[in-house]
């Protein structure tokens with residue numbers, strides 16, 4: 490079935506001022522065209538990246554099929570030197586492989602010590618730093634991380650949200666991105682930060698009946714495009730070609746709101762995690778009552794939460 494998609498607006502030559510004053514406060518995804526990204530969009534060929542990017546070991550996802558599945562874990566983690574990863578991801582069939590000759594690769598680069606350090610390609614790939622300019626649309630102190638995203642043709646990354654604002658820079662290759670609003674979380678069958686609905690183009694509606702209610706936003710990214718993904722917006726990404734992306738996460742909230750142990754940009758703000766723990770305690774307390782009473786008081790609590798915490802400002 491062909492889903493009705495809402496287009497993500499595309500805007501050309503947006504200035505820092507226009508973005509910050511008028512567009513950013515709307516908290517909606519946008520594709521920015523014509524941003525000065527430096528020489529990377531023409532320079533970062535497979536040969537160049539494998540020569541200049543170096544031989545540093547990188548941890549990668551390797552999957553036998555294009556649609557990665559975090560539930561059945563149909564992928565494995567392996568390491569390859571960066572130059573090898575780039576070469577392998579750019580070819581359809583591999584002479585050397587881990588699982589199968591047409592296996593797919595996905596790199597999400599990490600910090601030196603992923604438990605303590607955030608990814609910053611300027612630190613991990615210093616020789617490539619001069620080729621890429623990050624859009625200077627937010628204050629330096631808001632910067633969180635910059636992450637390489639390199640994928641084989643066809644690879645699909647599951648629908649998920651991150652807790653930071655994000656510029657996803659498509660340096661080379663084409664990518665389709667489908668987005669869903671945080672307000673549609675109730676239709677996405679979440680497991681943590683990820684949606685269990687993997688096949689978003691052909692979902693199993695017997696299993697996921699509410700999914701058809703989720704409003705689907707869509708855009709195609711080509712080299713040089715920058716997609717603004719506001720924090721909490723869900724995104725699902727298919728690389729239509731071998732491609733290299735870099736994404737920049739930055740803090741929208743004051744630094745102290747974020748979980749200090751988060752190096753990926755996907756741990757919920759501490760106030761949200763604390764509230765979720767308190768809710769779990771409330772649910773345990775409710776369980777002291779027989780079902781009929783538990784149900785009644787649970788429904789009243791839902792109404793109370795809706796009344797007190799839902800925003801009245803959304804369309």
Ligand SMILES: O=C(O)CCC(=O)C(=O)O
Pocket residue numbers: 638639640646651655657664724726734736
């Ligand atoms: O482009 C990709 O490979 C995934 C992007 C993504 O999930 C992100 O930038 O947060």
Ligand SMILES: [Fe+2]
Pocket residue numbers: 649650651724
């Ligand atoms: Fe993401």
